[in-house]
Amino acid sequence: MNYTEVMVRYGELSTKGKNRKTFISQLAQNVKRTLGDFPAVKIHADRDRMHLLLNGEDSSLIIPKLEKVFGIQNFSPSIRVEKTLPAIREMVQTIIKEVYQPGQSFKITSKRSDHDFELDSNELNRELGGAVFEVFPEIAVQMKKPDINIRIEIRKEGAYLSYETIRGAGGLPVGTGGRGMLMLSGGIDSPVAGYLAMKRGVEVEAVHFASPPYTSEQALQKAKDLAAKIAPYGGSMQFIEVPFTEIQEEIKRVVPEGYLMTVTRRMMLRLTDAIREERKGLVIINGESLGQVASQTLQSMVAINEVTTTPIIRPVVSMDKGEIIEIAEKIDTFELAIQPFEDCCTIFAPPQPKTRPKLEKAQSFEARLDIEGLMARAMAGLKVSEITEISEQEEEFSDLL
Ligand code: ATP
Ligand code: MG
Numbered sequence: 001m002n003y004t005e006v007m008v009r010y011g012e013l014s015t016k017g018k019n020r021k022t023f024i025s026q027l028a029q030n031v032k033r034t035l036g037d038f039p040a041v042k043i044h045a046d047r048d049r050m051h052l053l054l055n056g057e058d059s060s061l062i063i064p065k066l067e068k069v070f071g072i073q074n075f076s077p078s079i080r081v082e083k084t085l086p087a088i089r090e091m092v093q094t095i096i097k098e099v100y101q102p103g104q105s106f107k108i109t110s111k112r113s114d115h116d117f118e119l120d121s122n123e124l125n126r127e128l129g130g131a132v133f134e135v136f137p138e139i140a141v142q143m144k145k146p147d148i149n150i151r152i153e154i155r156k157e158g159a160y161l162s163y164e165t166i167r168g169a170g171g172l173p174v175g176t177g178g179r180g181m182l183m184l185s186g187g188i189d190s191p192v193a194g195y196l197a198m199k200r201g202v203e204v205e206a207v208h209f210a211s212p213p214y215t216s217e218q219a220l221q222k223a224k225d226l227a228a229k230i231a232p233y234g235g236s237m238q239f240i241e242v243p244f245t246e247i248q249e250e251i252k253r254v255v256p257e258g259y260l261m262t263v264t265r266r267m268m269l270r271l272t273d274a275i276r277e278e279r280k281g282l283v284i285i286n287g288e289s290l291g292q293v294a295s296q297t298l299q300s301m302v303a304i305n306e307v308t309t310t311p312i313i314r315p316v317v318s319m320d321k322g323e324i325i326e327i328a329e330k331i332d333t334f335e336l337a338i339q340p341f342e343d344c345c346t347i348f349a350p351p352q353p354k355t356r357p358k359l360e361k362a363q364s365f366e367a368r369l370d371i372e373g374l375m376a377r378a379m380a381g382l383k384v385s386e387i388t389e390i391s392e393q394e395e396e397f398s399d400l401l
Contacts, residue, residue: 004079004080005077006076008072010027010048010073011172012170012172020047024050025045026071027069027071030235031052034066035066042055067168068233069169070170070172070234072169073170074166075165075166075168079091081158082159085118087159088152088159092128095161100135104139105141107141107150109150109151109152112153114155174204174233177202179202179204180197180282181205181272181285182194182197182206183207183268184207185287186222186341187343189288190286190287191287193287202313205279210241211243211245216342218341229331236388237387238385238386239385240279240383240384242275246378252348254365255365258350258354263362263369266307269308270307270308275379283312284310285315286314287314288317289324299355303362
């Protein structure tokens with residue numbers, strides 16, 4: 001079916017009182033950015049609904065993009081026809097022929113916003129119900145929960161028909177909640193953490209630590225590809241690559257094995273916080289999940305978290321691995337995440353890091369480092385790029401390489 005319009009119903013934001021305006025305009029901006037490749041689409045956002053006029057753009061390409069935009073409860077693609085009874089009848093018959101399966105029930109729901117139209121909504125329901133019976137005399141009418149509900153709205157500019165309601169991504173429009181820095185590795189957990197933070201309206205920038213030549217070009221690309229998978233939920237994403245080689249070599253040189261991991265994490269967190277400050281972020285987001293590995297015990301969190309008072313959001317902290325994987329599969333990051341490219345932590349990590357590191361010990365070993373100098377050099381070498389969705393063509397192309 002070639003739709004001409006999409007009617008979007010807002011999610012939770014409808015309940016946000018005076019913030020509503022901000023939420024709606026942010027959502028409109030996000031939809032516009034997501035549909036950047038479809039310049040003819042016009043967006044009209046009002047208090048209760050958003051209408052997208054497709055102006056000839058292909059709705060089958062637009063629908064999957066809208067499904068990823070947070071802040072949308074659901075949406076109904078619709079078809080506009082001339083505001084005459086014969087034209088509306090004909091379209092109702094086209095629709096029912098396309099969707100009806102034997103045994104299904106139906107209903108017509110008409111609404112007349114333009115009161116100059118010749119028939120009122122009851123008369124329309126009757127007329128158009130009759131049009132359906134002409135095509136399928138055996139079809140059952142059902143008022144409550146019909147299988148097929150054909151909605152007709154008569155407006156000034158024409159008659160709009162819709163019959164399917166597509167579930168949106170829910171959540172809040174990305175950007176309404178401020179900005180946060182996501183510590184994005186190449187693993188399963190951190191992309192899920194980023195996705196969940198975005199779902200609650202946070203604009204996310206990805207911070208990735210790379211230690212070439214110990215970590216490969218592919219490991220870096222994998223992190224970027226993961227960012228590209230979650231970027232569409234917000235439109236696009238800034239990706240910040242941090243040169244971490246010198247710091248890891250220094251830590252390895254001066255810190256005893258048992259504390260390599262703790263001190264490494266402390267340096268990562270310090271740098272992420274410095275980047276956050278520079279880029280006006282409010283919080284840090286990571287993919288820590290309690291008890292998963294040595295660095296993710298409460299004692300470790302205490303010893304690592306001490307370097308900053310900035311709030312750290314840990315969206316997957318209490319989830320089981322299986323629950324995290326379920327989300328990773330849903331957002332299509334799982335397959336990528338399990339590709340075996342070593343990240344900086346695995347390479348330098350001792351086989352058995354301390355699961356209960358002591359803060360005082362971490363501090364005293366760390367005092368052997370020139371923290372300021374190391375940080376300044378890493379900060380001077382940041383590489384920032386903008387990540388957008390990978391198109392399927394590009395995906396195929398990279399498969400060939
Ligand atoms: P993930 O699946 O997200 O890699 P993980 O279970 O492997 O997590 P760790 O390796 O202990 O756990 O990492 C914990 C968190 O630290 C990650 O979720 C991520 O937020 C951050 N982190 C780890 N390595 C990096 C890196 N190279 N760059 C940026 N952040 C990282
Ligand atoms: Mg990891």
